Amino acid sequence: MMTEIPSQPVESITCSSCEACCCRLEVFLITDTGVPDRFIEQSEAGGLVMARLDDGWCAALDRSTMLCTIYEKRPWVCREFEMGSYECRVERAEHL
Ligand code: SF4
Ligand code: SF4
Numbered sequence: 001m002m003t004e005i006p007s008q009p010v011e012s013i014t015c016s017s018c019e020a021c022c023c024r025l026e027v028f029l030i031t032d033t034g035v036p037d038r039f040i041e042q043s044e045a046g047g048l049v050m051a052r053l054d055d056g057w058c059a060a061l062d063r064s065t066m067l068c069t070i071y072e073k074r075p076w077v078c079r080e081f082e083m084g085s086y087e088c089r090v091e092r093a094e095h096l
Helices: 074-080 086-095
Strands: 041-043 047-051
Touching: none
Parallel strands: none
Antiparallel strands: 041 047
């Protein structure tokens, strides 16, 4: 079933008015982009994922700026996640 999301205009969605909601998702490491080992964990299913803190946010997120501290080396999944996409709006609806 599709999650109900508000009909907020896509043009008004911006990462700068978002507390990095998508950085609470489980991020699988599909390709090697140079993520430092200290941010990598093994998932229960056995794959490699970004480590997350107890509150759910990715361990590589700068908590004062809410920006990615490894932006140039961020995983492929993070690069593909599109601002304003359905997935983005679902995360915002759940956390903002
Ligand atoms: S991509 Fe979407 S959910 Fe992620 S920080 Fe930007 S606006 Fe927020
Ligand atoms: S690696 Fe960076 S962009 Fe990806 S979830 Fe972590 S903080 Fe967010």
